[in-house]
Amino acid sequence: MSEIENGHGLKRRREAITGLGDALRLLIEQATATEAPTEELLRAAELIRRAAAPLGERVRGRFETAAADDLLGGVRLYNPVTGAGSAFAPPLEIHRDGDGAVGTCTLGRAFEGPPSFAHGGVSAMLLDQMLGYAAGAAGHPGMTVRLDTGYRRPVPLYTPLRLTARVAGIDGRRVTVTGTITTAAEPGDVLVEATGVFVALRAEQARRLFGPVLG
Numbered sequence: 001m002s003e004i005e006n007g008h009g010l011k012r013r014r015e016a017i018t019g020l021g022d023a024l025r026l027l028i029e030q031a032t033a034t035e036a037p038t039e040e041l042l043r044a045a046e047l048i049r050r051a052a053a054p055l056g057e058r059v060r061g062r063f064e065t066a067a068a069d070d071l072l073g074g075v076r077l078y079n080p081v082t083g084a085g086s087a088f089a090p091p092l093e094i095h096r097d098g099d100g101a102v103g104t105c106t107l108g109r110a111f112e113g114p115p116s117f118a119h120g121g122v123s124a125m126l127l128d129q130m131l132g133y134a135a136g137a138a139g140h141p142g143m144t145v146r147l148d149t150g151y152r153r154p155v156p157l158y159t160p161l162r163l164t165a166r167v168a169g170i171d172g173r174r175v176t177v178t179g180t181i182t183t184a185a186e187p188g189d190v191l192v193e194a195t196g197v198f199v200a201l202r203a204e205q206a207r208r209l210f211g212p213v214l215g
């Protein structure tokens with residue numbers, strides 16, 4: 001895409017993608033929490049359809065990476081967990097922390113399962129991302145082949161959360177990673193814990209699965 005060939009264009013596009021993501025997340029939060037009059041819902045649906053139309057005029061195919069992404073550099077703006085451009089992502093922010101990783105996010109209404117608490121599948125999604133990141137950061141990137149989650153306490157909405165992950169063991173191509181979700185305010189009180197197994201791909205597997213994307 002010619003408009004982002006120089007570094008300035010790329011920076012501007014990433015900022016624009018983040019701005020659109022922020023707007024979409026606001027929309028999802030308001031649309032999920034709203035008790036506005038029915039007429040307002042009908043009007044909003046029409047407006048949103050109109051806003052979406054020009055975005056659909058130029059789209060990428062299934063095996064095409066977003067122009068603003070850097071797949072091998074780890075920039076995935078539309079990742080459904082961490083992507084600043086994803087309407088669906090909280091987004092979860094992850095950083096390295098010693099030999100592990102720490103993440104932060106706050107979940108809004110759209111992630112509700114039991115009333116006022118997060119859906120269990122959302123907790124598993126956050127932890128999968130955390131554990132996968134920690135495996136990669138430790139130099140052992142792989143795909144999840146197993147994820148066990150233990151739900152000790154419900155995860156509250158609208159509450160800053162703290163997530164952790166750390167490699168627990170390496171056995172050939174298999175890496176075992178453990179992680180937790182707590183609130184930021186009470187990091188000693190584990191709400192959800194997880195153990196995941198990640199498998200490093202053999203070259204032939206990577207080619208088979210990602211060949212069409214990597215070209």
Ligand SMILES: CCCCC/C=C\C/C=C\C/C=C\C/C=C\CCCC(=O)SCCNC(=O)CCNC(=O)[C@H](O)C(C)(C)COP(=O)(O)OP(=O)(O)OC[C@H]1O[C@@H](n2cnc3c(N)ncnc32)[C@H](O)[C@@H]1OP(=O)(O)O
Pocket residue numbers: 128129130131132133136137141142143144145146172173174197199201202205206210
């Ligand atoms: C360019 C992209 C490259 C992709 C690399 C990935 C990560 C990128 C790096 C950094 C990441 C940074 C952040 C990542 C954040 C989040 C990560 C989210 C990850 C996901 O969200 S990813 C989606 C869900 N994930 C899948 O979609 C996997 C589906 N799966 C398969 O595609 C196959 O499963 C495959 C090809 C993985 C393995 O192929 P296969 O199954 O034929 O296994 P294979 O023969 O290769 O053996 C391997 C050894 O793993 C053992 N093993 C197998 N299954 C097991 C299980 N369930 N439990 C315990 N051990 C198991 C075997 O027993 C054997 O162990 P052993 O060698 O000791 O016998």
